[in-house]
Amino acid sequence: MQKLYTLIICTLLVPSMMLAQSSDDSKKGEKDNNSVDIIVIDENEEKAIVGFPKAKVEFDECNDTITKITLGHKRWEFIEEDDKTNVRMVHIPREKFKGHFSGVQLGFCNYMGPDHDGSLPAGADFLELNSGKSMAVSINLLQYNIGLQKRKKNVGLVTGLGWTVYNYRHDNQYGIQVNDQGTTFGNPIAEPVDKSKIVASYLNIPLLLEAQIPSAKDRCTAFVSAGVYGGFKLGSHTKIKYADGDKQKSRDDININPFQYGAMVQVGYKVLKLYATYNFSTLFEDGKGPEIYPYSVGLTLVNF
Template identity: 35%
Template sequence: MKRLILLAAFGLATATALPLSAKNISLPSPAKDDTVLVKLANGAKMNLILKNTDQLKSFQNYSLDSLMIMLNKYIGEAEKMEKKNVDGKDYTVSFQPSKEDKSGRKPEKINITIKGLEANEQGQSKITSFNIDVEYQEEGKKKATLKSTLTEADSIKREQRKNSRHDSGMNFDLGLNTLLNTGDNMLDVAGLKPWGSRYVSINPYYTLRVGGKKSPVYLRTGLDLAFNNYMFDRNYVLKETEDAGNNYTTLEKDPRNLDKTKLATTTINLPLMAMLDFKNQKGHSIFRIGAGGFAGYHLGSHTKVKFEQDGRTEKDKERGNFNLEEFQYGLKFQIGYRGVDLFANYNLNELFKDGKGPQANVLSFGIKI
């Protein structure tokens, strides 16, 4: 149970009580007490039990910030007592702030009712909701009560998700590309501009834990939509040429002074990785490391050349296959500490088809977001 979650919910409930909206409030027909009910989107409810409208107006005389600070103190005391109660029974703790401060600016009485479940394996009970009654007494007037019911459904859902065998999410990979095993071919001569040869990937993932609740072993898969940029240096341009009826992809030096010359590709990949994810007692990941492989398909590619001509910026863009390998496969590696993860992908097959273009293998590396 997180105290801040409960305080935030209560603060929202209390703050909402001032700008009351018609659709969130129901006023019963006049009776012994009038009740103003405020329903919130997060499931919390707040009741103002009033004898008359003057009591409603009187609540503006109390500082909500002070009330939140006060409740922080008393909920903390209630939590300490709750830890000793592991039988799952509901119980109420009462406090009288007005006796601590004779200024009359504090509530006369605060009742905190804790609703718990059966004790867990560690001997601790789980709180399902707080019922908080705050009673105010103004001199010469009848008592007014502020009631708030704060459920912890969201916390329970998070606890269930933390212990679930399955998990899913979304990562964004940002990094750079480099070419390996180029030998002495034109790709090695031309070279790549490091900061211009970017790698971007959008990858929704699905994780399955292998073993019991405390097992650090996971399998991860999903889909990677990857965008690779290869920014050539020294005015080299990628071109397709014909020779004896055969099509080849080559790099040729352009006589113009080029501002940009690049090859851009889009691929979709299916990864599969084995992960070790070590977590703390709260279920938060501290250190993780994983390795595996991927297989993918080339969706599309284009070249782009940017240059100055007659004082104007010109761009030439050409779409094509450029004899790139349609299917690709390789190795993946990931390592992370707390909120920072680094990755590396290595293509085992070459960027271009054998005998149809320069020899090269792609290595992508960077950071996961």
């Protein structure tokens, strides 16, 4: 009867697990037709196993845990005690170090003056920000992890590739242009302006050292990472919205720095994850605009 019970569970689970793994199997099959992962069945008089990588069902009639269902890093155990069947979930510790970079981040962006404080340099009033509406959005698509320990899995290096869009919002009567000397300046506008902004996007590559604090179950509950990043500009533009509703968008070069580099810090506890970045490079090219240093602070909404 127990084997029949297990067989029913296997019959229900295996098709869904096959669908979940089909994409991985097809990719492996493309690389080597002789090494495609398939369902493996192992059975003797006392035990039966049906499964494949990251998913399997186990039956053992000589153990109180009569059935184990494993999906990824979680395992459900069906335990038979006193003519009752109880179910418990067990977390399976990860086999390799995995850091926190890939995902979606949302934050506020701003900049500091040459003294690394909140004051703007002389003649840079046209860059005064509406800091509550200046946002940075990052989509970090790629991540590569390098574990630094042989036995433990909670310290390592993290790198990858991310795309960030910085939206610097200004509420003033200036348009941002370049004069005949090639310097960025604020050109006063006579017509009432509702808002204006600078938008710049960069591809960034970080190198972070991360330390994690695992729980009693060897599961990461908190982490801190710090390091440096560098990036190159994909594009930039300015946009003005007038009070009468008209809009003006320009992709003219206003000397936005084609490269950026700086420091990055991340801290997290369970679902709460914060980050901060600070540029050692200026927003504008050296000598071609006000000396200001961008920074951003925000939340990691989701990790991939």
